[in-house]
Amino acid sequence: MKLVVDANIPAADACFGAFGEVIKCPGREISAEHLRDADALIIRSVTPVNASLLAESAVRFVGTCTIGIDHVDTHYLAEHDIAFASAPGCNAEAVVDYVLASLLTLAERQGWRLLDRCVGIVGVGNVGSRLQARLQALGVEVLACDPPRAEREGVSEGKSGFTSLETLIEHCDVLCLHTPLVSTGPHATQHLLDAERITELAHGMVVLNAGRGDCIDGLALRSRLASQNDLTAVLDVWENEPAIDAALHDLAMLATPHIAGYSLDGKLRGSLMIHQALAAHLDQTSELTLDDICPPPALASITLQQALPSEDALRLCARAVYDVRHDHERLTREAHALGLAKGFDTCRANYPLRREFSTLTVRLRDEAQTLATILSVAGFTVVLA
Numbered sequence: 572m573k574l575v576v577d578a579n580i581p582a583a584d585a586c587f588g589a590f591g592e593v594i595k596c597p598g599r600e601i602s603a604e605h606l607r608d609a610d611a612l613i614i615r616s617v618t619p620v621n622a623s624l625l626a627e628s629a630v631r632f633v634g635t636c637t638i639g640i641d642h643v644d645t646h647y648l649a650e651h652d653i654a655f656a657s658a659p660g661c662n663a664e665a666v667v668d669y670v671l672a673s674l675l676t677l678a679e680r681q682g683w684r685l686l687d688r689c690v691g692i693v694g695v696g697n698v699g700s701r702l703q704a705r706l707q708a709l710g711v712e713v714l715a716c717d718p719p720r721a722e723r724e725g726v727s728e729g730k731s732g733f734t735s736l737e738t739l740i741e742h743c744d745v746l747c748l749h750t751p752l753v754s755t756g757p758h759a760t761q762h763l764l765d766a767e768r769i770t771e772l773a774h775g776m777v778v779l780n781a782g783r784g785d786c787i788d789g790l791a792l793r794s795r796l797a798s799q800n801d802l803t804a805v806l807d808v809w810e811n812e813p814a815i816d817a818a819l820h821d822l823a824m825l826a827t828p829h830i831a832g833y834s835l836d837g838k839l840r841g842s843l844m845i846h847q848a849l850a851a852h853l854d855q856t857s858e859l860t861l862d863d864i865c866p867p868p869a870l871a872s873i874t875l876q877q878a879l880p881s882e883d884a885l886r887l888c889a890r891a892v893y894d895v896r897h898d899h900e901r902l903t904r905e906a907h908a909l910g911l912a913k914g915f916d917t918c919r920a921n922y923p924l925r926r927e928f929s930t931l932t933v934r935l936r937d938e939a940q941t942l943a944t945i946l947s948v949a950g951f952t953v954v955l956a
């Protein structure tokens with residue numbers, strides 16, 4: 572069996588080597604030529620999978636080690652009896668870590684407390700629901716918007732815990748987008764935040780997008796930021812990646828190269844989920860587990876010797892695991908050296924090893940019960956001693 576695998580997929584040999592010959596290729600370069608005699612295609616989000624890629628190929632299985640599937644023509648696969656698997660939820664914890672790390676950084680820079688803000692979450696799926704749970708457990712007020720879920724669950728707006736995007740825009744201090752890219756239909760998300768809604772955003776609002784770039788009208792956001800400079804933008808995803816809008820990049824307070832989900836844990840979970848899906852497709856059993864492919868964290872524990880204000884302690888622990896400022900600085904540096912598009916992909920290909928909050932054990936004095944609860948609901952492993 573011949574498998575063509577995106578070269579950016581970690582543990583590719585451990586996860587796919589046992590099935591056959593693994594040919595690695597940068598995801599953006601995988602072409603019909605590479606797939607002519609391939610049986611399986613294992614990708615991440617940067618390889619458009621459609622008729623022009625697959626028409627001449629022998630591929631019978633496509634697996635994307637990502638949650639987003641907007642790069643895959645699933646109708647074409649179904650029509651041609653090509654099996655397909657994605658990795659829902661694999662990197663959701665990492666994205667929530669990214670959001671918390673970003674908001675804690677903004678709070679410090681702008682002199683507010685995250686715990687006092689009202690956060691609106693648009694798209695309450697694997698990422699959004701985990702974000703909602705962590706924020707609410709911290710005591711942050713959260714408003715949630717997910718019309719497809721409200722419809723699926725047969726609940727009316729208001730009573731369901733879901734509310735409209737307009738209400739979020741009206742009431743929230745922070746708006747977090749975690750929607751997939753859907754181009755058509757009643758719940759299309761293409762330019763969900765369009766020029767009109769961007770005009771309505773209140774002075775001082777934070778807009779964070781870690782869903783898909785096309786969910787925001789980038790030109791309209793750029794023009795609001797450039798003309799009024801009264802919003803704070805945290806952008807991990809962009810229109811036209813990797814050739815993103817340089818002016819919008821410069822105007823964002825935190826600008827990162829689509830790495831919100833890039834914890835090692837999240838990427839390896841994605842590889843493992845597609846390994847399991849391929850094994851099932853081939854009627855094989857697999858005993859491979861995350862522990863087989865995921866190393867222990869380099870930083871396993873820290874001790875907080877003094878009682879700190881809760882938000883300072885949160886920020887300290889978050890940064891011990893993941894400092895989002897480094898990702899912002901790295902993109903700016905690489906863009907300066909290589910140009911924005913090349914710098915964007917270089918940052919992604921050479922991404923430093925990042926772990927999830929849960930891999931850090933925070934040791935606290937016995938009397939710090941309240942702080943222990945806060946750190947624990949924020950995602951850390953906490954031990955009182």
Ligand SMILES: NC(=O)c1ccc[n+]([C@@H]2O[C@H](COP(=O)([O-])OP(=O)(O)OC[C@H]3O[C@@H](n4cnc5c(N)ncnc54)[C@H](O)[C@@H]3O)[C@@H](O)[C@H]2O)c1
Pocket residue numbers: 638639640659660662663666693694695696697698699716717718719720749750751752753758759760763781782783807808829830831832833
């Ligand atoms: N930046 C990153 O690194 C990164 C990482 C993971 C996921 N993502 C993106 O974020 C998206 C969400 O991830 P997820 O794992 O939570 O996916 P998910 O499919 O579990 O959840 C998406 C949610 O969005 C809701 N939704 C769909 N259309 C909507 C609309 N018009 N308005 C409001 N809500 C809507 C869905 O009902 C669903 O509940 C993914 O599709 C992917 O594109 C990005």
Ligand SMILES: O=C(O)[C@H](O)[C@H](O)COP(=O)(O)O
Pocket residue numbers: 579615616617636637638639640662829830831832833
């Ligand atoms: O859809 C997803 O899972 C995320 O956007 C994921 O982080 C994308 O990773 P990439 O394909 O860009 O490596």
